[in-house]
Amino acid sequence: MNELDYAHFCTLMLQRSGLVLTPDKVYLVRSRIDPVAAQCGMADAAAVLQAIRLRPDERLIRRCVDAMATHESYFFRDGTPFEQLKTRLLGPLIAARTARRALRIWSCACSSGQEAYSIAMLLKEWGPSIDGWRIEIVATDMSEPILEKARSGLYTQFEVQRGLSTERLLRWFRKVGDQWEVAPALREIITFRRHNLMEGVSGMGQFDLVFCRNVLIYFDRQKKSEILGAMAGAMAPDAALFLGSAETVIGLTQALEPAPDLRGVYRMAAARPALASAV
Ligand SMILES: C[S@@+](CC[C@H](N)C(=O)[O-])C[C@H]1O[C@@H](n2cnc3c(N)ncnc32)[C@H](O)[C@@H]1O
Numbered sequence: 208m209n210e211l212d213y214a215h216f217c218t219l220m221l222q223r224s225g226l227v228l229t230p231d232k233v234y235l236v237r238s239r240i241d242p243v244a245a246q247c248g249m250a251d252a253a254a255v256l257q258a259i260r261l262r263p264d265e266r267l268i269r270r271c272v273d274a275m276a277t278h279e280s281y282f283f284r285d286g287t288p289f290e291q292l293k294t295r296l297l298g299p300l301i302a303a304r305t306a307r308r309a310l311r312i313w314s315c316a317c318s319s320g321q322e323a324y325s326i327a328m329l330l331k332e333w334g335p336s337i338d339g340w341r342i343e344i345v346a347t348d349m350s351e352p353i354l355e356k357a358r359s360g361l362y363t364q365f366e367v368q369r370g371l372s373t374e375r376l377l378r379w380f381r382k383v384g385d386q387w388e389v390a391p392a393l394r395e396i397i398t399f400r401r402h403n404l405m406e407g408v409s410g411m412g413q414f415d416l417v418f419c420r421n422v423l424i425y426f427d428r429q430k431k432s433e434i435l436g437a438m439a440g441a442m443a444p445d446a447a448l449f450l451g452s453a454e455t456v457i458g459l460t461q462a463l464e465p466a467p468d469l470r471g472v473y474r475m476a477a478a479r480p481a482l483a484s485a486v
Contacts (some may be wrong), residue, residue: 208233216271219259223272224349225405225426225434239274246270273350277425278316282370283325284420288339288449291469293329296447300415301337306449309341313414313441315404317346318421320357320397323371326418328379328391345411347402348362354466358399360389381434406436415443418470421451435460439475448473 216236217228240252247267249255252319259268283289304310310330314323323346331343350352367376367387381385404413406421409433417438423431431454438448439462448463449471452457456473466472 208237208253208259211252213258215260219268220272220275221427223405224403226275227425227427228275228420229256236275238269243267243270243274264327265485273352273482276350278299278315278318278353279421279486280321281366282375284322284370285452285471286370287421288326288418288468288472289329289486291472292326295469296416296472297329297333298439300445300447301333302331304340304415308337308339310337310343310416311414312342312344312416312418314344314346314413314418315348315402316398316419317348317357318350319362319366320346320360320399321362321366322346322391322418322420323357323397323399324360324379324389325370325398326416328375329395331379331392341346344397346397346399349401349403349405351401354399354401359392361386361390363387384460388448403429408434408437411441412444413446414441415446416444416449417446420449420454423454424451436462439463442474442475444475446475446478457468 212234213230213233220228236256237252240255244251244255247255247270249258255267255271258264259271263354300310312326314326317323323344326344330337346357348357363381363386364381367380376387379393380392381390419434419438423434426434435456442448447466448456450473452471454471455465457463457465461477463473464476466474
């Protein structure tokens with residue numbers, strides 16, 4: 208692979224998606240971009256990288272950005288965040304929103320939608336105290352093809368076996384051919400839309416819960432710091448932010464801090480006294 212093409216490709220990926228690619232990631236680029244080359248009738252990844260540098264084509268660049276992204280996700284991923292949401296966070300949050308009767312939740316970098324649908328299941332299973340509330344889950348990702356999959360609400364047998372109990376599968380899905388389709392009751396509270404974290408968070412509004420899991424790991428320190436700072440600006444004062452198990456706010460922003468006694472949950476730093484009694 209030509210060094211100049213590779214360096215140009217790395218810079219482009221960093222600008223477009225925040226993905227940090229180092230010189231030792233040539234194998235990864237090859238394995239992700241060879242299939243793009245095949246789809247486009249080009250020889251191999253090296254030919255794609257050269258074409259992008261010499262004759263930049265927006266569609267080809269977008270395909271590469273999508274191909275380089277890791278879309279791994281599954282229902283109730285890692286268990287603990289969703290357990291904590293159910294047993295420690297939702298109760299106090301719902302009590303605090305009784306007057307407003309509304310909840311806004313952001314699943315950013317939602318990939319194929321399992322995170323958003325998992326949150327929707329927990330809320331729908333909450334019981335009558337939130338019946339009739341305005342509940343909105345905004346689920347965003349930079350990749351249009353993966354959002355299409357999320358919107359379809361269709362999952363394979365393999366996908367529903369990852370993280371879903373049989374009880375939940377039967378309650379919230381119906382079999383359509385060899386796939387499983389998410390129930391309309393979950394779909395109607397989720398809006399899937401395109402959003403790139405590189406573009407900041409302005410215009411997203413304010414959220415009570417933010418899930419930003421397993422995406423910051425791909426960014427450099429400065430980008431993580433900028434995104435977390437901006438995210439804090441999109442959170443209600445008593446909101447909670449969920450990060451992935453390999454992610455943290457520590458050393459990246461002063462606006463957020465770990466929630467005491469919870470794993471992977473972060474709060475607005477200034478809100479600590481009020482929240483300590485809430486959780
Ligand atoms: C590993 S998945 C995480 C999915 C889900 N949050 C979870 O934890 O299961 C990472 C997702 O982040 C998305 N992504 C990567 N860079 C992004 C960016 N700059 N803006 C928005 N989404 C991005 C990818 O398209 C991918 O779907």
